[in-house]
Amino acid sequence: MISKEPPITPELVAEHGLKPDEYQRIRDLIGREPTFTELGIFSAMWNEHCSYKSSKVHLRTLHTQAPWVIQGPGENAGIVSIGDGLAVVFKMESHNHPSYIEPYQGAATGIGGILRDVFTMGARPIACLNALSFGDPSHPKTRHLVAGVVAGIGGYGNSFGVPTVGGQVRFHTRYDGNCLVNAMAVGLIEVSKIFYAKAVGVGNPVVYLGSKTGRDGIHGATMASAEFGDDAEEKRPTVQVGDPFAEKLLLEACLEIMAKDCVIAIQDMGAAGLTCSAVEMGAKGDLGITLDLDKVPCREPGMTAYEMMLSESQERMLMVLRPEKEAEAEAIFRKWGLDFAVVGETTPTKRFVVRHRGEVVADLPIKELGDEAPVYHRPYVETPRPVPLLASEVQAPVTLADALEKLLASPDLCSKRWVYEQYDHLILGNTVQRPGGDAAVVRINEGPKALALTTDVTPRYCEADPFEGGKQAVAEAWRNLVAVGARPLAVTDNLNFGSPERPETMGQLVGCIRGIGEACRKLDFPVVSGNVSLYNETNGRPILPTPTIGGVGLIDDVALVATLAFKAEGEAILLVGETQGWLGQSLYLREICGREEGAPPPVDLALERRAGEFVRELIHDRVATAVHDVSDGGLLVAIAEMAMASGLGARLYGAPVMIPPHAFWFGEDQARYVVTVPQGEAEAVIARARGAGVTVRRLGVTGGDALQLPGERPMLVQVLTERFESWLPAYMAGHAP
Amino acid sequence: MRASIIVFPGSNRERDAARALRLVCGCEPHMVWHADTSLPPGTDLVVLPGGFSYGDYLRCGAIAARAPIMDAVRAHAAAGGLVLGICNGFQILCEAGLLPGALMRNAQLRFTCKDVYLRVERSDTPFTRGYNAGQVIRIPVAHGEGNYVADGETLARLEGDGRIVFRYCAPDGSLDPKANVNGSLAAIAGIVNERRNVLGLMPHPENHVEAALGCTDGRGLFAGIAEHLAAAA
Numbered sequence: 001m002i003s004k005e006p007p008i009t010p011e012l013v014a015e016h017g018l019k020p021d022e023y024q025r026i027r028d029l030i031g032r033e034p035t036f037t038e039l040g041i042f043s044a045m046w047n048e049h050c051s052y053k054s055s056k057v058h059l060r061t062l063h064t065q066a067p068w069v070i071q072g073p074g075e076n077a078g079i080v081s082i083g084d085g086l087a088v089v090f091k092m093e094s095h096n097h098p099s100y101i102e103p104y105q106g107a108a109t110g111i112g113g114i115l116r117d118v119f120t121m122g123a124r125p126i127a128c129l130n131a132l133s134f135g136d137p138s139h140p141k142t143r144h145l146v147a148g149v150v151a152g153i154g155g156y157g158n159s160f161g162v163p164t165v166g167g168q169v170r171f172h173t174r175y176d177g178n179c180l181v182n183a184m185a186v187g188l189i190e191v192s193k194i195f196y197a198k199a200v201g202v203g204n205p206v207v208y209l210g211s212k213t214g215r216d217g218i219h220g221a222t223m224a225s226a227e228f229g230d231d232a233e234e235k236r237p238t239v240q241v242g243d244p245f246a247e248k249l250l251l252e253a254c255l256e257i258m259a260k261d262c263v264i265a266i267q268d269m270g271a272a273g274l275t276c277s278a279v280e281m282g283a284k285g286d287l288g289i290t291l292d293l294d295k296v297p298c299r300e301p302g303m304t305a306y307e308m309m310l311s312e313s314q315e316r317m318l319m320v321l322r323p324e325k326e327a328e329a330e331a332i333f334r335k336w337g338l339d340f341a342v343v344g345e346t347t348p349t350k351r352f353v354v355r356h357r358g359e360v361v362a363d364l365p366i367k368e369l370g371d372e373a374p375v376y377h378r379p380y381v382e383t384p385r386p387v388p389l390l391a392s393e394v395q396a397p398v399t400l401a402d403a404l405e406k407l408l409a410s411p412d413l414c415s416k417r418w419v420y421e422q423y424d425h426l427i428l429g430n431t432v433q434r435p436g437g438d439a440a441v442v443r444i445n446e447g448p449k450a451l452a453l454t455t456d457v458t459p460r461y462c463e464a465d466p467f468e469g470g471k472q473a474v475a476e477a478w479r480n481l482v483a484v485g486a487r488p489l490a491v492t493d494n495l496n497f498g499s500p501e502r503p504e505t506m507g508q509l510v511g512c513i514r515g516i517g518e519a520c521r522k523l524d525f526p527v528v529s530g531n532v533s534l535y536n537e538t539n540g541r542p543i544l545p546t547p548t549i550g551g552v553g554l555i556d557d558v559a560l561v562a563t564l565a566f567k568a569e570g571e572a573i574l575l576v577g578e579t580q581g582w583l584g585q586s587l588y589l590r591e592i593c594g595r596e597e598g599a600p601p602p603v604d605l606a607l608e609r610r611a612g613e614f615v616r617e618l619i620h621d622r623v624a625t626a627v628h629d630v631s632d633g634g635l636l637v638a639i640a641e642m643a644m645a646s647g648l649g650a651r652l653y654g655a656p657v658m659i660p661p662h663a664f665w666f667g668e669d670q671a672r673y674v675v676t677v678p679q680g681e682a683e684a685v686i687a688r689a690r691g692a693g694v695t696v697r698r699l700g701v702t703g704g705d706a707l708q709l710p711g712e713r714p715m716l717v718q719v720l721t722e723r724f725e726s727w728l729p730a731y732m733a734g735h736a737p
Numbered sequence: 738m739r740a741s742i743i744v745f746p747g748s749n750r751e752r753d754a755a756r757a758l759r760l761v762c763g764c765e766p767h768m769v770w771h772a773d774t775s776l777p778p779g780t781d782l783v784v785l786p787g788g789f790s791y792g793d794y795l796r797c798g799a800i801a802a803r804a805p806i807m808d809a810v811r812a813h814a815a816a817g818g819l820v821l822g823i824c825n826g827f828q829i830l831c832e833a834g835l836l837p838g839a840l841m842r843n844a845q846l847r848f849t850c851k852d853v854y855l856r857v858e859r860s861d862t863p864f865t866r867g868y869n870a871g872q873v874i875r876i877p878v879a880h881g882e883g884n885y886v887a888d889g890e891t892l893a894r895l896e897g898d899g900r901i902v903f904r905y906c907a908p909d910g911s912l913d914p915k916a917n918v919n920g921s922l923a924a925i926a927g928i929v930n931e932r933r934n935v936l937g938l939m940p941h942p943e944n945h946v947e948a949a950l951g952c953t954d955g956r957g958l959f960a961g962i963a964e965h966l967a968a969a970a
Contacts, residue, residue: 559949
């Protein structure tokens, strides 16, 4: 028994989020009652957020290999080779629970955490993206959450100095009690200079770097592993406070000491802070770690061992240094005005020993702390496959022109300019394709290579059919990368679901993972990193299943990037891909008909691949003058987006006779692109498509100042643009949704 | 041409500025640490780059204005050397008293990153000889506190002396209040000191110097500086 620590009671165990059988497992493992500090350490290591105990068995089925993959899942971030001795390091992570409780700081520290994951490996961050899901616009908290989250993302990334180049924003009532903030960071690294978390060598100094430890964020990871009740706001003390300036200093100092070859192993202090980082470095290196908490730089006096081990104060790192380089490393950190303290050493014992004020407050087997965390084969029920909705069962309540105008002004489809203008998307001077295109394009150093980056998922599809929805999220990311001319390389997945203890929700998770795995295999598009966020539910109501996919692709020559704006009058507009007029789960059905039903569009991955490869060749051969993928809202929305980006209209031909016009123009059939080519090239392109086994259909001709469809009033591009641009600023200014 | 870029711990557009000098002027600038007390010998242009010098949680640039290197920057300016402050650099110059006025929070109370149009008010300064007076250029902004304010007397002097160098404008050059991206007094985007050797501006010309990135309207500023220094040499 350690002085002044509370006794372990069943209530205390429950407060730590540990189930009775999990507690028994702890007792069996160490052969005694844990101390209070040890209980805290176990709760930090064994919660869902850190241990992946509900998802692990399913994540193992994902496709993670390819010749260009340098590091797959299991490290701080995934790494993919891009040639020339360079690699791209990336990962996406959620900060959902904290962002709902305290949107500005929750989102800000989400950015801080994911940036650290990337630069911990030695990479300089070159871009951030995000995917945000909010509740219904009419919900009283939504506006406040949007404002806070967007300001928090901008506040952190802008000051840190990384461009935020792309993302998604959606609204749905199922996120009323749980917003989602998924942040992705992308960094650039030399293949020969990658750093890992694995400690090496006995008796080497374990060094604490960065900001001081305070009492913020204690139990953050445990909080993020439970659902919300009505008391969500009372959990504010578990949210950390971000300091992007400190993070910027930490970045520069870390990269500087890495360049000086001082570092053996490095791990950032993220979820579960000092505990998780120390255990991970020791366990990966088959070594023990001893920590002396009296050496830890603290923000305030009198912090207990328990508080220090569980603090999630931001902008901190733990490193194992080369002993002979200690003085050099310290000088670099002092130059940047950061704390530097030797807080422990590596040992041969494979035990995690924590001392504080002359007492041993924890003495645990280090490998078992991580490896022996419970793994659950949770019971699940598969979501019943929905019945497809025939286009003939959907009446068109309004004209095509009215429907288009309404869709463009709907919360999910409208312009997100209000959001991305609050993010510095130009800093570092390499942003080739700014937000608003299919994928962001960021040049690598001085070029000519560039990366294409995107985040995608369609939660309403995943809700209706998790398997097809999981496939679709990957396919859409792949398609967005292709649409700018990139070769898709790999993905990071950020799986957001409700409670895994409910078999229906667990069934969604399992179905989505299967779908993601299938699509990644068929498209040769491996998963190299990811994060799972469960328990996103309030009072028993879970979010829509939201497996966000962050995709990365490579462009060999930045001069060959395709954009979606029409380029000239009189060019042929072509549709690549096949159209049935799939209205099930479409935005047309939801926004125009007020129905959310049917099966989502199926994804034919072979077709997806053929269509994509065909389009990429058109871009590469400089035949395509504009390219846009067809997704939410369907064909007419895609064409309107191309028109609005250019100010040019188009004369469109009528829909084929066998498909109802509203199903043709607003159906969300997959594996499709709209491409423009000079009129003189159109026949050759169609012939070439036939040879490649790809369907191409002429849709119309660019020109004029309106979209014109047979039998419809002309839709002025200027009017469409006003509708498209006005909803979000008006909503955020307080107008009724 | 010998340029020195001052690097504060929270500077983050220093590499963008260095690239612009390299690409447009063929000059490899010196990066000078904020804790240093002197500029490299022969420096003829000092750049205070964009960023968040010391985190800037309170008043942007207030701490940076008192950094060890700033005495050397003041001496350089007093000797007639060129000083270019971009974004955070403009904020620092105002805080350091090298330029009048102050930069408040944007009128819309949000950080704003977008391309804006600027009217070049005069071409007879060392910084603007690469442009024509009245020319409209497209340059991005990326700031939360760029709303220029000054008292009536200062504004009258700035106007009377022709020291307002850039104003936010509509694409046709007209002073449309809707084009004033942050609510600045008199649509001021950039001003010079009395001797016209110190320029502060909020927009980022260093981010519009390459055709591959969509626009080269920022090149004129760097080309003009190089031309001026070459002529003066």
